[in-house]
Amino acid sequence: MTRHNPGMTTDLTLHQRRREPTAAELDGIPWLKVLKSDQYERAVSDLKVGDAMPGDFVCRVGRPVTYWFGVVEGLLKMSSDNEQGQTMTFAGLPPGGWFGEGTALKRESYRYNIQALRKSVVAGLPVDTFHLLLDHSIGFNRFVMNQLNERLGQFIAAREIDRMNNPDLRVARSLAALFNPILFPGVGDVLRITQQELAYLVGLSRQRVNEALTALEAQGTIRVEYGGLRILDLEALRSHVVPRVA
DNA sequence: TCATTAAATTGTT
């Protein structure tokens, strides 16, 4: 697990900067496409979006669940505070990612902090609507099931990443997670992330991340672009073993 | 639309 202290305390985005979603934003919400017209209408009318500024909290540990959240644009991080008050970052959340279905299902309280790493657009579906869709839409159930299954795989992979001491491998596997097309269909071929942001997520220095990215590019699995990364070979990122540096 | 300037990001030590 990676640790760092952002030291910011802002309020929940959907409570503060809430507004109606635009057509383009609705288009970026993957599960809307599986709904039948009446359910679609209901979902769209209940959906809210909010603009999150860097450091803003989308949700916090212990707060009662109000929404099922998704990333429309930008980059969020999922983290948790340990006893010593340090922050452990579990995962980065790029566009197209929806999370918290576990807690939404059980109507519990949030088990993670979700915070914006950069200016982002966050969407939220009220829990009641979430349950309504679960009760009436097979397509929605299938989406959520897929989501849960894929995320389980991601968490198992994350534990392995944590044990790895090779920074190149850590970066590669973390990137593979961010490029997961099932969990984050909004990402596509180019992931918008700075090397500094990636460094925060994987818990390495920016220099070391830069080095790893250069190696991955030389290997032909990604291409480094200004403010983002282009995926060329996802399978290689997931499994390919980076040559040991000695 | 283009040129200039500021800001952000990257590459390197």
Place this chain on the structure above:
DNA sequence: AACAATTTAATGA
């Protein structure tokens, strides 16, 4: 951590 180089975004004529 610091710095230079590069790329993008913002500004205004």
